[in-house]
Amino acid sequence: MDWMHREAARARMRVLVKRLLRKYGYPPDLQDAAVQKVLQQAEALSADCAA
Numbered sequence: 943m944d945w946m947h948r949e950a951a952r953a954r955m956r957v958l959v960k961r962l963l964r965k966y967g968y969p970p971d972l973q974d975a976a977v978q979k980v981l982q983q984a985e986a987l988s989a990d991c992a993a
Contacts, residue, residue, distance in 0.1 A: 955981065 959977045968976060 952981070955984070 956977050959980050960973060963973050963976060964970075
């Protein structure tokens with residue numbers, strides 16, 4: 943996937959995830975860990991689809 947290779951695409955994805963977390967009342971102090979987890983899951987899913 944394109945976002946795996948470009949930092950700008952990764953940054954955009956982080957912004958979108960943070961917006962969703964804020965929208966649904968996720969605790970602010972846990973957001974960074976949640977964003978990292980979502981990015982890891984997306985990378986794993988993308989690797990599985992590419993294989």
